[in-house]
Amino acid sequence: xxxxxxxxxxxxxxxxxxxxxxxxxxxxxxxxxxxxxxxxxxxxxxxxxxxxxxxxxxxxxxxxxxxxxxxxxxxxxxxxxxxxxxxxxxxxxxxxxxxxxxxxxxxxxxxxxxxxxxxxx
RNA sequence: UGAGUAAGCCAGAUAAUCGCAGGUAUAAUGUCGAAAGGCUGUAUCUGAGGAAAGUCCGGGCUCCACAGGGCAAGGGUGCCGGGUAACUCCCGGUGAAGGCGACUUUAAGGAAAGUGCAACAGAGAUAUACCGCAAGCUGGAGGUUAGAGGUGAGCUUCUCACUUCUCGCUUCCAGUAUUGUAAGGGUGGAAAGGUGAGGUAAGAGCUCACCAGCGGCAUGGCGACUUGCCGGUCUAUGUAAACCCCAUCCGGAGCAACACCGCAAAGGGACAUAUUGGCGGCCCGUCAGUCCCGACAGGUGGCUUGAGCCAUUCAGAAAUGUCUGGCCUAGAUAGAUGAUUAUCCAAUACAGAACCCGGCUUACAGGCUUACUCAUUAU
RNA sequence: GCGGGUGUAAUUCAGUGGUAGAAUAUCAGCUUCCCAAGCUGACUGUGUGGGUUCGAUUCCCAUCACCCGCU
Numbered sequence: 001x002x003x004x005x006x007x008x009x010x011x012x013x014x015x016x017x018x019x020x021x022x023x024x025x026x027x028x029x030x031x032x033x034x035x036x037x038x039x040x041x042x043x044x045x046x047x048x049x050x051x052x053x054x055x056x057x058x059x060x061x062x063x064x065x066x067x068x069x070x071x072x073x074x075x076x077x078x079x080x081x082x083x084x085x086x087x088x089x090x091x092x093x094x095x096x097x098x099x100x101x102x103x104x105x106x107x108x109x110x111x112x113x114x115x116x117x118x119x120x121x
Numbered sequence: 122u123g124a125g126u127a128a129g130c131c132a133g134a135u136a137a138u139c140g141c142a143g144g145u146a147u148a149a150u151g152u153c154g155a156a157a158g159g160c161u162g163u164a165u166c167u168g169a170g171g172a173a174a175g176u177c178c179g180g181g182c183u184c185c186a187c188a189g190g191g192c193a194a195g196g197g198u199g200c201c202g203g204g205u206a207a208c209u210c211c212c213g214g215u216g217a218a219g220g221c222g223a224c225u226u227u228a229a230g231g232a233a234a235g236u237g238c239a240a241c242a243g244a245g246a247u248a249u250a251c252c253g254c255a256a257g258c259u260g261g262a263g264g265u266u267a268g269a270g271g272u273g274a275g276c277u278u279c280u281c282a283c284u285u286c287u288c289g290c291u292u293c294c295a296g297u298a299u300u301g302u303a304a305g306g307g308u309g310g311a312a313a314g315g316u317g318a319g320g321u322a323a324g325a326g327c328u329c330a331c332c333a334g335c336g337g338c339a340u341g342g343c344g345a346c347u348u349g350c351c352g353g354u355c356u357a358u359g360u361a362a363a364c365c366c367c368a369u370c371c372g373g374a375g376c377a378a379c380a381c382c383g384c385a386a387a388g389g390g391a392c393a394u395a396u397u398g399g400c401g402g403c404c405c406g407u408c409a410g411u412c413c414c415g416a417c418a419g420g421u422g423g424c425u426u427g428a429g430c431c432a433u434u435c436a437g438a439a440a441u442g443u444c445u446g447g448c449c450u451a452g453a454u455a456g457a458u459g460a461u462u463a464u465c466c467a468a469u470a471c472a473g474a475a476c477c478c479g480g481c482u483u484a485c486a487g488g489c490u491u492a493c494u495c496a497u498u499a500u
Numbered sequence: 501g502c503g504g505g506u507g508u509a510a511u512u513c514a515g516u517g518g519u520a521g522a523a524u525a526u527c528a529g530c531u532u533c534c535c536a537a538g539c540u541g542a543c544u545g546u547g548u549g550g551g552u553u554c555g556a557u558u559c560c561c562a563u564c565a566c567c568c569g570c571u
Contacts, residue, residue: 008455054472061459093460
């Protein structure tokens with residue numbers, strides 16, 4: 001198991017916001033940009049609109065857990081940023097999983113054949 | 122049984138699988154390195170709170186040379202005693218306010234040091250005199266006594282009746298550039314002690330009794346203060362979370378502090394022998410040449426053993442202190458605790474450490490324990 | 501994390517303890533053939549909760565929201 005590389009600095013996030021493709025879901029917004037490293041890097045953010053620290057931490061944990069499920073099916077060479085949105089209602093992991101898969105497909109960052117093959121076996 | 126008061130406790134549990142952070146051990150035939158060791162893997166242990174929150178106080182720690190002296194300014198605190206490293210915190214008490222009560226609340230020094238403010242209303246706002254109540258004076262009306270005059274009647278010296286005038290007394294009414302008074306008067310947050318009796322032209326601490334307040338002495342208490350006695354009636358509006366006075370305390374900045382390593386450190390500019398800066402305002406004293414641009418998106422330490430936690434002994438009314446023994450219990454750096462399943466449960470609220478402690482304040486589902494009060498019923 | 505600041509009408513701002521004001525905006529009327537401009541009038545309130553005071557936008561305490569800085 002390889003360790004996940006994360007984006008840290010603000011200028012890295014700004015670069016992806018400005019140049020990358022994005023798609024908004026109900027709970028999260030996804031930004032994707034190709035990089036030249038040959039590996040994938042992710043960033044997760046939750047700003048103050050999401051809520052206080054407990055809510056922000058929970059949103060980040062759920063996104064991180066969902067990413068862990070789909071990590072192997074995302075092609076290398078991409079920078080991905082997940083932004084948690086401010087939602088009034090309660091939500092669980094299952095909804096985040098469903099939405100993340102949908103969003104990854106929308107931005108063409110999901111290896112459907114590998115997913116199907118693994119499911120069949 | 123119902124209603125309530127006070128103090129304290131818990132903050133979902135268990136099991137399995139996957140996943141995250143840190144410590145320790147280990148590594149062979151993994152990988153990087155000269156090595157120490159790192160990365161990675163494996164095993165094992167540990168892993169958010171009662172408020173971690175707000176950042177409202179107080180400290181530790183670090184730097185400002187030591188954190189020094191004096192003056193000025195500013196700010197905090199403010200019944201008494203104790204506790205504490207310290208506090209504006211805590212404990213106990215005093216006074217005051219609230220509650221039938223258990224009990225609760227309390228920024229509670231000084232208003233006879235001075236200054237300011239008190240809108241509107243009201244006669245008047247820190248002292249006043251509009252109405253009123255009385256006294257005086259003037260005028261009018263009435264009553265009455267005395268004196269004088271006139272008319273009439275009779276027993277004509279004298280008596281009686283009526284009437285006029287003058288003086289005095291008195292009642293009522295009106296007026297007032299007069300005097301007294303502050304008892305009463307639709308106001309107001311507040312009208313300069315309260316109640317009762319005497320007293321007075323009318324009234325008034327004018328006098329007396331009790332109460333309140335003030336002063337003195339004594340008693341009990343470490344003290345705030347309490348209780349008792351005596352004395353003068355001078356009684357003194359409120360506001361100090363208005364200025365202020367008194368007492369007392371306070372140097373500043375904050376772990377993005379600070380130290381070290383690495384990178385960079387070529388050069389340019391500003392002020393300089395009594396200037397500039399440290400030293401937040403001035404003086405003394407003291408230290409150093411100083412600052413800006415070039416030019417910080419790196420790493421390590423600081424970082425968790427501490428005014429620590431648990432049990433216990435003793436002192437104390439308590440806060441708290443103390444003796445003995447045991448324990449080590451997060452330490453990240455875009456920031457770690459999550460997911461799924463099963464069982465129990467009535468159900469899971471407020472909410473996530475970021476240098477560390479002691480408090481305060483605020484948010485909060487539900488449950489439990491102890492002590493006490495009131496009401497009702499039964500014995 | 502640490503430090504600092506601000507909340508007044510729909511908007512921009514005044515207001516030093518005594519009935520809270522200006523400009524713009526909105527609405528209505530007048531004026532005009534119509535519109536604009538102009539004139540007149542109306543409307544809307546101290547972030548929230550306590551306390552001090554006779555009385556609080558103002559003074560004190562707590563709380564909420566927003567904004568700024570740090571190397």
